[in-house]
Amino acid sequence: MVAYLDAENATDDEERTNHLVRHAKSMKDHVDDLAKKEYWQNLPSTADFVVMAFPTLPYRLRCNMPHLIDHALSKQVVLVTFSTLVPLLKCVALAGENLNVGL
Numbered sequence: 609m610v611a612y613l614d615a616e617n618a619t620d621d622e623e624r625t626n627h628l629v630r631h632a633k634s635m636k637d638h639v640d641d642l643a644k645k646e647y648w649q650n651l652p653s654t655a656d657f658v659v660m661a662f663p664t665l666p667y668r669l670r671c672n673m674p675h676l677i678d679h680a681l682s683k684q685v686v687l688v689t690f691s692t693l694v695p696l697l698k699c700v701a702l703a704g705e706n707l708n709v710g711l
Contacts (some may be wrong), residue, residue: 632673643683
């Protein structure tokens, strides 16, 4: 988030872009680190993905790394904002309940 905050406080477009590129790389690196942990392999009866939550995915960041969401999904990491985290968790919980029906 430091690079993102630096971008928000930048005084010119080139500096802002450099910070956003740094932030995008940091997010990609975090996605890769989460994927390497393979939580879904070690926990039985869990979803086959991990969720990475953050305050927001700013438009400027999406412009600097448009494939970040696709990259994350290919690594079984789902990017969510805080406002979409709770509905996602509810869906996962409901799916889990439905799988246990009749067992």
